[in-house]
Amino acid sequence: MQSKKVAKSALESLMFIWGEPLDAKAAAEACDITKEEALECFLELQKEYDQEGRGILIRRVGDAFQFATRAENADYVEKLCTPVKLRKLSQAALEVLAIVAYKQPVTKAEIDAIRGIKSDRIMEGLQKKELVREVGRSKGIGRPILYGTTDTFLKQFGFESLKDLPEIEDIGDTLATDEHELMGDDRQVTMAEMGEIDLE
Secondary structure (H helix, E strand, O other): OOOHHHHHHHHHHHHHHHOOOEEHHHHHHHHOOOHHHHHHHHHHHHHHHHHOOOOEEEEEEOOEEEEEEOHHHHHHHHHHOOOOOOOOOOHHHHHHHHHHHHHOOEOHHHHHHHHOOOOHHHHHHHHHOOOEEEEEEOOOOOOOEEEEEOHHHHHHHOOOOHHHOOOOOOHHHHHHHOHHHHHOOOOOOOHHHHOOOOOO
């Protein structure tokens, strides 16, 4: 591309059209620049949008980027949009999701052991909503499936990477006190963010 200004302009257009988090490598190929150059442009754009306090910001998910509305404007957006009945992710589903997030890669047996109850149905729901996925097989007896979180999980909870998860000493002890604190700032997923949820 002729200049960084042109590249940044192109990346803005690509993010707008793509909708979902746009991978830096794919964006670089479309703009005929290197992945490193694309990342540099994305980060500069992210900083510019943030400094100017625009209603649209650029959210990073791993090495992918997407446009998102500023949280402070949520009330205005809600007034404009058709009213949607909000429904929180159930406590049990949030609990399982937190275990997967902190223990991954983790088996269903390990999840059940921490919770003291079967989690099959909840896990199916979390996988259906693309918050949890299969990441491999354990080397243990029977080679059970290992599970981990997805980029959708990072996106819905506002994390750039798993490093952003609040630090805790023991997931089991924390679950016994307050499940909602595990996701930071008492965040709770709603239908408006994830679509209809029916996990528990």
